[in-house]
Each structure stands twice: as C-alpha cells, then as structure tokens.
Amino acid sequence: MTSWLNRASSIVFSRTPGWGCALVSAVAGVWLALAMAAPELGAQAKPEAERKVAVISDMGSMDPYRDNSSVGVEVQGHLFDPLVDYRGPDFTQTPLVAERWDNPDPSTWRFFLRKNIKFHDGKELTAEDVKFSLELAHAAPTANAKVASITEVTVVDKYTVVIKTAGPAASLLANLGWIYILPKADYQARGADAFSLKPIGSGPYKLERWDKGQRIVLAAFDGYWGGPKTPGRIVLRPISEPSTRLAEFLTGGVDLIQDLPVENVKQVRDSKDLQVVQSKGIRQIFFPLNTRADTPLKDRRVRQAINFAIDREAIVRDVLQGFGEPRTGPFGVRQMGYNAEAAKAAGYNPEKAKALLREAGFATGVDFTWNFCRGCWLKDAEIMETLANQLRAVGIRAKLNLIEVNQLLANQNTGTFQVGMIRWSRCYDSDTILAGIQAQSTTQKWSGSEELDKLIIKARQTLDKGAREKIYQEIYRVMVEDPGYIYVHAQDSVWGKRAVTDWSFQAFAGNTSLTLLYK
Amino acid sequence: MLLYLGRRLLQLVPTLLGVTLVVFLLVRVSGDPTQLLLPETATPEDRAPSRRQHGLDQPLAVQYLRYVGDAARGDLGRSLVDGSPAIALVLERLPATIELTVAGMLIAVGVGIPVGVLSAIRRGSLLDRLAMIGVLTGQSMATFWVGILLILIFAVQLRWLPVSGRESWRHLVLPAVTLSLYMLPLLARMTRSSLLDVWRQDYVRTARAKGLRERTVIAKHMLRAALIPIVTVLGLQFGGALAGAIVTESVFAWPGVGTFVLDAVYKRDYPVVQAAVLVVATVYIVTNLLVDLLYGVLDPRIREP
Numbered sequence: 059m060t061s062w063l064n065r066a067s068s069i070v071f072s073r074t075p076g077w078g079c080a081l082v083s084a085v086a087g088v089w090l091a092l093a094m095a096a097p098e099l100g101a102q103a104k105p106e107a108e109r110k111v112a113v114i115s116d117m118g119s120m121d122p123y124r125d126n127s128s129v130g131v132e133v134q135g136h137l138f139d140p141l142v143d144y145r146g147p148d149f150t151q152t153p154l155v156a157e158r159w160d161n162p163d164p165s166t167w168r169f170f171l172r173k174n175i176k177f178h179d180g181k182e183l184t185a186e187d188v189k190f191s192l193e194l195a196h197a198a199p200t201a202n203a204k205v206a207s208i209t210e211v212t213v214v215d216k217y218t219v220v221i222k223t224a225g226p227a228a229s230l231l232a233n234l235g236w237i238y239i240l241p242k243a244d245y246q247a248r249g250a251d252a253f254s255l256k257p258i259g260s261g262p263y264k265l266e267r268w269d270k271g272q273r274i275v276l277a278a279f280d281g282y283w284g285g286p287k288t289p290g291r292i293v294l295r296p297i298s299e300p301s302t303r304l305a306e307f308l309t310g311g312v313d314l315i316q317d318l319p320v321e322n323v324k325q326v327r328d329s330k331d332l333q334v335v336q337s338k339g340i341r342q343i344f345f346p347l348n349t350r351a352d353t354p355l356k357d358r359r360v361r362q363a364i365n366f367a368i369d370r371e372a373i374v375r376d377v378l379q380g381f382g383e384p385r386t387g388p389f390g391v392r393q394m395g396y397n398a399e400a401a402k403a404a405g406y407n408p409e410k411a412k413a414l415l416r417e418a419g420f421a422t423g424v425d426f427t428w429n430f431c432r433g434c435w436l437k438d439a440e441i442m443e444t445l446a447n448q449l450r451a452v453g454i455r456a457k458l459n460l461i462e463v464n465q466l467l468a469n470q471n472t473g474t475f476q477v478g479m480i481r482w483s484r485c486y487d488s489d490t491i492l493a494g495i496q497a498q499s500t501t502q503k504w505s506g507s508e509e510l511d512k513l514i515i516k517a518r519q520t521l522d523k524g525a526r527e528k529i530y531q532e533i534y535r536v537m538v539e540d541p542g543y544i545y546v547h548a549q550d551s552v553w554g555k556r557a558v559t560d561w562s563f564q565a566f567a568g569n570t571s572l573t574l575l576y577k
Numbered sequence: 578m579l580l581y582l583g584r585r586l587l588q589l590v591p592t593l594l595g596v597t598l599v600v601f602l603l604v605r606v607s608g609d610p611t612q613l614l615l616p617e618t619a620t621p622e623d624r625a626p627s628r629r630q631h632g633l634d635q636p637l638a639v640q641y642l643r644y645v646g647d648a649a650r651g652d653l654g655r656s657l658v659d660g661s662p663a664i665a666l667v668l669e670r671l672p673a674t675i676e677l678t679v680a681g682m683l684i685a686v687g688v689g690i691p692v693g694v695l696s697a698i699r700r701g702s703l704l705d706r707l708a709m710i711g712v713l714t715g716q717s718m719a720t721f722w723v724g725i726l727l728i729l730i731f732a733v734q735l736r737w738l739p740v741s742g743r744e745s746w747r748h749l750v751l752p753a754v755t756l757s758l759y760m761l762p763l764l765a766r767m768t769r770s771s772l773l774d775v776w777r778q779d780y781v782r783t784a785r786a787k788g789l790r791e792r793t794v795i796a797k798h799m800l801r802a803a804l805i806p807i808v809t810v811l812g813l814q815f816g817g818a819l820a821g822a823i824v825t826e827s828v829f830a831w832p833g834v835g836t837f838v839l840d841a842v843y844k845r846d847y848p849v850v851q852a853a854v855l856v857v858a859t860v861y862i863v864t865n866l867l868v869d870l871l872y873g874v875l876d877p878r879i880r881e882p
Contacts, residue, residue, distance in 0.1 A: 271832030
C-alpha cells in the first residue's frame with residue numbers, strides 16, 4: 059500500500075507544492091499500515107483491580123447540588139456519603155455518616171455522627187459540614203424538594219445534629235439518602251466552580267481524573283471509614299451510541315456496560331466470557347391523563363376503560379421479550395403500598411372496557427392524542443403501536459404524536475397535552491414516587507383529586523410503618539379506581555458484565571435506577 | 578495583500594454578528610431551558626429564580642444586547658448546566674475536533690487527489706469508471722453507517738483497531754477514515770473535473786508540442802492551475818467537516834465539540850450552544866480567508882493589483 063501511494067505520488071507530484079502532498083500520502087499510508095499491522099503497539103497493560111464501565115453519557119458537574127443527571131448521581135454516590143441510605147435489592151437501611159438517630163418528638167430528628175470520618179483531603183467530617191450541606195441542598199433547585207420538610211438544622215456538638223421538620227416527616231430518612239455531605243471549609247474556600255471540577259467528599263472513592271467526554275477515573279479512598287473498597291479503580295467511559303458501547307464490551311474494552319440492548323442479550327448469554335445482569339421492574343412508565351382539558355378523558359369511566367383495554371402480559375411477553383413487569387397501578391409487587399386485590403381487579407378486561415364506554419355515552423368510541431418520544435424507554439415505539447392497536451379493538455382511537463422528549467415534558471408542565479409520559483424509578487419510599495408524579499396535580503392541576511392529595515399528605519406524616527403501608531394501599535386503590543394515568547409496565551435494567559468481574563446490581567439512594575459500581 | 582487581509586478581517590465582525598443573532602434566536606425557539614435543568618416536578622415558582630438568575634426573564638432584545646456586549650469583552654456566558662464559562666468548555670474540546678478533522682482531511686487529500694488525477698489521466702478507461710463508481714458509492718453512504726461498519730469489521734471482528742475513545746493515534750484511524758469519506762468523493766471528482774478543464778488549454782498543448790514528458794506536463798503545468806478550485810473546495814469542506822464531525826464523534830465517542838454541543842442542544846444550554854457555533858463559525862471564516870490568501874500563492878495573477 060505504501061509503495062503504491064509513493065508511486066502515485068511520484069507520478070503526480072514532482073515539485074512544490076506537490077511534494078507536500080506526497081509527504082502526506084506517504085505518511086498516511088505508513089500510518090495506516092503500522093496501525094493495522096501492530097495491534098499491540100502502544101497498548102497499555104491493564105492496571106490490577108481496575109474496572110472499566112461504559113455509561114450512556116458524561117456528567118456536567120461533580121457538585122451534587124448542580125448536576126442531577128443519571129450518570130452524575132451515579133458518580134456522586136461513589137464520591138460522597140449521605141447521613142443514611144437505603145441500599146441493595148431490598149433497600150436495606152444503611153447508616154453511613156450518621157451512626158444512629160432518634161426522634162425526641164415526631165418533628166425532631168437527632169443524628170449522631172460517626173467519629174473520625176475523613177474527607178478525601180484528610181480533614182474530619184463534623185456536624186458543621188452536615189448543616190452546611192443541608193443548607194446547600196435547600197438553596198439548590200435540583201435538591202430542595204428533598205429537604206422541603208426541614209425547617210431548622212442545629213449543630214449541638216461536633217458529632218450531633220438536630221433536624222426539625224414541619225410536622226412528622228416519614229420520608230425524611232429516604233430523602234436524606236440524596237443529600238450528600240460536603241466539606242464546608244473546602245467548598246467555601248475554593249468556591250462552587252472549582253468544587254465542580256475537583257470535588258472533595260467522604261465517600262469510598264475519590265476523583266483521580268476527569269477527562270471530559272472521555273473518562274472519569276475514581277480511585278478507592280484508603281482512608282474511608284468503612285475500609286477501602288474493590289476495585290481499586292473505576293473508570294467510567296461515556297459512550298452515547300449503543301452499538302459502540304456494545305462493541306467496546308464485546309472486544310473487552312470495558313468490563314461493564316450500562317443499558318445492554320435487549321437484542322444482544324442472547325449473544326451475551328451465549329458467550330462463556332460474558333454475562334447479563336438483569337434487575338426487574340426498575341422503572342415504571344406512567345402515561346398521565348389530562349383530566350382538566352375538555353375531552354372525554356374527564357370522565358372516570360373512559361379512563362378506566364382505557365386501562366381495562368390493555369393486555370399488559372402480552373406487551374411484556376411479546377414486545378419487551380420478558381424484560382419488564384406488568385403494572386396495573388402506581389406501585390409494583392415489591393413496592394410499599396402494593397395492593398394485590400386492587401391490582402387484580404384492574405387487570406385486562408376488554409369487555410368491561412366496552413361496557414364502560416357505552417355507560418359513559420361513548421358507544422362509538424373516543425379519540426385522543428397521545429404524546430410520546432423515541433429513545434425514551436425500552437421499545438417505546440413498538441409498545442406505543444401495540445397499545446394503540448389494543449385500544450382500537452375496544453373503540454378507543456389514540457392518535458400517536460411523536461415529539462422530542464424535552465418538548466413533551468414542556469407540554470406536560472404547561473398542561474397542554476391530552477395523554478403524555480413520565481418515567482419514574484422504583485424507590486424505597488413510595489412518597490418519592492408520588493411526590494414525583496403527583497406533584498403535577500397540585501401545581502399544574504391536570505390530574506388528581508382532593509381525596510388523593512389528602513391521603514398523600516397523611517402518608518407523608520405517618521411515622522408508623524404498618525399504618526403507612528395501609529395508607530399507601532388505599533392510595534393504590536384510589537389511583538386505580540379513578541385513574542390519572544394509563545398503567546402498563548415497568549421495564550427492567552439490563553447490564554452486561556464480564557464473567558470474571560465480581561459485581562452485581564446494588565441500588566442506592568433508595569432508587570433502583572442507580573447502582574454502585576463496587577462490591 | 579495587506580490591504581486585502583485587513584479588509585477581510587474587518588468583514589469578520591458583521592459576519593460573526595449575523596451568526597450570533599441567528600443562533601441566539603434559534604436556540605431560544607427550542608424552549609425554556611429551566612424545564613430541563615430542574616427536576617420534572619419543579620413548579621413555575623421554582624423556575625422563576627433560575628430564569629431571573631440567567632436573565633431569561635428579560636425581553637429578547639435586552640438579552641441579545643447584553644450577550645453581544647459581554648461577548649465583545651470575551652465573556653460568552655456560563656453553562657446553564659454546570660456554571661462553567663461556556664467558551665472554556667468549548668475550547669477545551671476544540672483540539673479533539675480539529676485533530677479529527679485535519680486527520681480526515683489528510684486522508685481525503687492523500688487519497689482523493691491522486692484518484693482524481695489518475696481518473697483524469699485515464700479518462701474513459703475502466704480505471705476511471707471504477708474510480709468514479711467507488712467515489713459515488715462513498716458519497717452515498719451515510720457517515721453513521723460507515724462508522725459502525727468499520728467498527729464491526731476492524732475492531733470487533735479483526736481486533737486490529739480500538740472501538741472508540743481518544744487515547745492513542747490508533748484511536749484516530751477509524752474515525753478519521755469515516756470522516757474522510759465526507760470529503761474524499763467531492764475532492765476526487767473536483768480534481769478530475771478541474772484537470773480535464775486544464776487539459777484543453779492552449780498552453781498545455783504547447784507544453785506537449787515542446788516535447789515535455791507527460792509526467793512533467795501534468796505535474797508542472799496542469800496541476801498547479803487545477804489546484805485553485807480544489808483548494809476552494811478543501812476550504813469549504815474543512816468547515817463542513819468541522820461541523821459535520823458531530824456524527825463521527827458520536828459513533829466513536831470522540832470527545833470533541835460535536836458530541837458536547839449535541840448534548841448542550843438537548844439540554845437547551847444556550848450559552849454553550851452559542852459559544853460553540855461562534856467558535857466553529859470563526860474557524861470556518863478564518864479557514865476560508867487562508868484559502869483566499871493561498872490563491873495568491875498558486876496563481877501570481879491574483880496578487881497583481
């Protein structure tokens with residue numbers, strides 16, 4: 059190849075500026091030949107105990123009160139610790155910065171911090187840092203909803219913090235799982251901008267390096283109070299294109315891959331070197347119904363009919379190929395407040411759907427527009443087509459309107475839609491789900507009822523777990539009998555890993571969409 | 578020449594002003610960035626402070642004038658996502674995009690021009706026809722598809738080259754080849770066409786009549802004259818490739834401006850999008866200015882007043 063290029067160069071180019079082109083051709087030819095002939099040239103030996111992870115995007119900031127993107131939160135979960143968290147497949151309550159806590163009264167929480175927790179710069183974490191972090195969260199639009207119930211934070215002594223809430227706040231501990239403790243002195247000295255690039259936390263990993271758009275390198279913190287974690291290093295590589303991410307995984311460029319395409323699951327399972335890691339029903343897709351607009355959707359019977367017309371089992375089996383779970387209400391089987399009786403009563407029943415439409419005066423059917431976005435969830439376009447067909451069978455004609463996700467969310471925020479879409483993860487605390495999806499009802503008023511709002515507030519203020527569970531089961535029943543959403547399914551999270559990589563899915567921050575990358 | 582250069586540099590100002598106005602209006606048509614910066618549950622009351630902080634509550638004309646005034650002082654605003662200076666975010670990624678674009682261009686020049694010359698020399702022959710079919714095929718193939726195909730063949734199947742990233746010169750090979758396919762076909766066709774135009778000139782016939790070898794006629798007399806339209810196309814294509822590298826960068830996870838700006842567009846990070854477009858426009862204009870100056874080197878007649 060090189061000689062061909064040189065021959066062509068000598069025919070065509072014999073003097074300035076031709077010699078420049080000849081040189082270019084020769085260099086290009088030699089470069090390509092070398093690159094292809096020496097696959098190991100320049101390759102670096104893999105450091106011991108390093109785990110490479112292909113993630114779907116880069117992050118914007120290391121500051122947890124500036125960046126709440128999914129990858130951002132995942133990285134922050136390794137750099138920082140909260141007071142307490144709910145972790146693992148069963149959301150085990152995990153004391154972290156706080157060793158223990160108590161409630162002197164229903165509106166007061168007293169947290170006793172572990173002694174000698176070090177930040178990555180060697181300084182000790184104290185109650186002042188906790189108070190500072192809560193104040194930062196309160197001022198941050200990305201986090202203030204989590205601390206909205208907190209009215210006062212007091213430092214009692216170096217290792218004791220008292221938090222007062224506006225009435226009993228049953229979700230406080232779950233919400234605190236999102237509030238990371240930052241070093242007050244360092245943050246104030248360097249400022250938020252500098253902290254965003256070079257953060258200091260007290261988590262099991264510290265930031266070794268961040269080459270934007272290329273890699274985020276986390277190194278195990280030797281001074282971590284819980285002991286150093288393995289692997290010694292985690293390298294996150296943002297690769298947005300799914301096929302490229304897969305190619306890296308298949309060629310050994312990475313050890314873990316986020317969002318393994320389901321079409322490639324069999325290929326991975328058939329390989330003896332690779333494995334699939336699946337977490338069931340982690341993200342539910344809610345389709346909000348705008349009951350305030352002047353459409354047939356105002357009628358509860360129409361909304362019930364829509365839900366009865368959907369064959370969820372078929373969608374999970376045939377469209378999702380088993381990578382999901384059916385949902386007939388706001389919570390899944392393992393979620394606080396799941397109501398088995400209400401779930402069963404709301405199952406697929408096309409005859410009941412037709413009867414309800416007749417009863418509501420829509421014997422000839424109803425029409426509405428259903429906004430959706432492409433690339434927003436697993437098999438979104440296929441599921442939407444299937445849903446439209448299932449609804450058509452009972453006389454409900456859904457006009458599918460494909461729009462860009464940001465525009466879809468903007469339409470929902472302004473109430474200018476008929477049926478939309480919200481994605482929400484399975485969480486430890488059901489109030490996290492309801493605060494997310496039902497907040498719209500108290501602000502934009504396109505769905506919900508006074509009865510439902512009262513139940514949500516009551517559950518939020520009930521500290522007793524058993525009593526709280528019953529209230530959420532009642533909420534489930536109300537949300538099924540007077541549906542403000544079309545309930546269809548929750549999709550699985552599918553990751554790929556090398557067989558030799560010792561890792562399994564470990565939820566944190568009480569959220570199944572997030573996972574720790576270390577053991 | 579200096580006068581000409583000065584005049585062209587002055588023309589930069591109104592051109593860039595026009596670019597800022599167009600991109601300023603276009604990004605704002607996409608919607609309110611606070612819809613995406615804040616959680617989906619944020620209320621209009623939650624968004625108001627954010628809108629005030631970023632000046633989004635002001636009339637458009639006021640926002641634009643403030644932006645232009647700040648830009649004249651070198652301040653292109655701060656990213657709405659992480660608060661860092663927008664121009665710094667763009668400039669730290671620009672070298673990667675320029676590296677990729679230059680590498681792609683070198684391949685396009687190194688392959689495209691010789692192919693075009695050979696096609697012209699052997700016009701009408703099987704070689705000519707095959708070359709033009711190959712060029713047309715390359716032009717018809719989508720960059721995205723070519724990139725993924727190259728990954729499948731050379732990285733996954735053959736394991737000769739890495740899949741993605743920017744760690745060594747080997748990582749540059751596949752994305753540069755992919756991007757070169759954007760420029761190579763037109764270069765090859767333009768070279769062929771330009772040479773064939775020059776072929777028919779009287780001075781070329783005279784050179785042959787003087788008994789010069791064909792190789793000398795082509796290299797010394799024809800090619801230099803044919804280079805002017807080729808250089809023009811190169812200049813235009815460089816700018817196009819710079820902007821078009823976005824697809825190649827996405828496929829190969831190349832950490833350049835393209836992927837970064839794509840993300841900024843999705844997040845409606847106005848300052849970053851504006852800064853990136855301004856930077857790319859400036860590079861494009863300066864490149865074409867250099868091309869214009871190069872004409873004078875290639876054709877002395879252009880230098881004469």
